[in-house]
Amino acid sequence: MTPLSTVSIAIGPVALTFRSGQKETLRQIRSMYPSFLTNKPVRPWTVDLLSLEKNRPAAAPFFRRKDNALKLSWSRFDGDLDLSRRAGRLKIRSAGVLGTFLRVFLTHELLELNGLLLHAAGALWEGKAAVFPGRSGSGKSTISRLVPRASLLSDEIILLYRKGTRWMAQGTPFTGESPVHHNASGPLGRLVFLRKSARWDRQDIERPDAARRLLRCTLFFGRNDPDYARLLDIVRRLVGDVSASLLHFRPDLPPGRCLHDCCPL
Amino acid sequence: MTAVRYRHAGRLAQRKIAGTLFIVDPRHACLHQPHGSGETIWEMVRSGNTIPEMVEALCDDYDVEPARAEKDIRRFLRELRRKKLIEEIPR
Incomplete structure (x- = not known):
């Protein structure tokens, strides 16, 4: 043997x-x-x-x-x-x-574990994680290019889970256009949904809107309704605990500014 | 003649998130979000209401003529049946 x-x-x-x-x-x-x-x-x-x-x-x-x-x-x-x-x-x-x-x-x-896997880019700054959920073509890679390499968790898939009373964002080995990823995590500061635009602007969004956008970016391979019900419970808790915004963004930053100037947590 | 009643398809996952109804069909991983009168009709299907009962309720809630309400209800129920989200309860 x-x-x-x-x-x-x-x-x-x-x-x-x-x-x-x-x-x-x-x-x-x-x-x-x-x-x-x-x-x-x-x-x-x-x-x-x-x-x-x-x-x-x-x-x-x-x-x-x-x-x-x-x-x-x-x-x-x-x-x-x-x-x-x-x-x-x-x-x-x-x-x-x-x-x-x-x-x-x-x-x-x-x-x-009260968690989920998201199609999302993620980065750490100000001691917290910003997570940018989005489907293919939404701008995750573009946003990732604006993040300092050392801060990038992943440009493709982020793992979110609840640890005690906090939500954590974890980098994964699953990458998109960028080979950069880090086995690092931080407390989730904000969910930032993306919209390509001619300007930079951030607006807060309501929980049902955040939930709908989040579900469309969630990876899930279950086949049974109890598993989906559990997933909905997790999303309900997540959008209740964490602020969510819609970020209108350009592929380039305003002169003299960095991404977290345009998107404070 | 016994009135037709419907019920939700057995395999669906449903939750309200911040007051908004989310329905997931695991077969296709599809998300549905009925709004306004659609959500009201969905809940009345859950309660086992007949179409005449739904018409009465919608006329009270939305200040709409019964003929118009019935037309909208039947159209919505056809859509739900087409998506296999509801099924007729055998008589």
Whole structure:
């Protein structure tokens, strides 16, 4: 029997330990997520990596939960996890599919942690995080280019979760046009929705409007209505706790000003 | 003749957020937000009201003629059925 080696990663409050007899697979995971490796994972999920014999029928990725069994499925992976043991197996063709697996898995696990995964750029300033939710083409990459590199959490996907009484914004390894991302987090200061414009202007928006915009930017792969109901509860709490604005922005900053001058938290 | 009654489709997730109703259909991950009289009709479907009962309620709430109210209600219910958000309760 081939001895198993392990590699652990942590993205915010979620940790996973992958086990495999294929050292090359684990090497690839280390190279894909260098900033998110950890030697001391906290309450990790243990996932045994096995080989997927052949691609499955094309279908959108999803998770489905029934009792203590969590199924995560896509054409390129097939996962079965036991919720009580926080362990299971994942069949993959290559380590390259783990990005999709992680996104699907995170959207499930974050339901338990009062969190969600957003299509959003995020940055840290003034000791807080500004998160810019938006779908493709909304301007996330443009805004990200205006942020100092050291402050950028991600230009594509941000993880939000509730920690005690505060909401936290966490950088993820999932990037868009910019390869820059940081395994860093900060208390969420403001949700800033984007609108391309000829001018810079920020206006506060009401909670229902914020909720609607947020839901359209939320990644979610559940199939059951109780899971969606839980997601709605999280969004309701989030927009109740955190201020939201609509930022009209240009691709260039006003002379002598930086982004947080135009968008204070 | 027994009046037609409808009910919400069983798989929907619904919540009110800051007074606004949000409905998610997990089959298609679609978000629906009925407003104003649409939300009133949606709630009356939940309560099991017939169309005549809905007409009476909307005429009281919105100061509209019964014929116009019935036309709008039927159109909205057709739309909800088309989107498979409601289903007729078997008689």
